[in-house]
Amino acid sequence: MPKISVEIPQELLTDLDEHVGDDGKFVNRSDAVRASIRKTLDMLDEIDSRHGRLNDDE
Numbered sequence: 042m043p044k045i046s047v048e049i050p051q052e053l054l055t056d057l058d059e060h061v062g063d064d065g066k067f068v069n070r071s072d073a074v075r076a077s078i079r080k081t082l083d084m085l086d087e088i089d090s091r092h093g094r095l096n097d098d099e
Contacts, residue, residue, distance in 0.1 A: 049057075057073055060066050067073035089095045 057070060061068070061070055061073055067076065086095065
């Protein structure tokens, strides 16, 4: 799996960390970031679909 590096404002990282770990929804930060990216891309696909911007083979 490729690795990337991103800069994240401290307030977002602090909020993210509240959802990570034994008491959180995500196992680690990477898991949380991947889930967020997937959800965002799914939402954008839905918006594009409503506006007729998706190809039939997508």
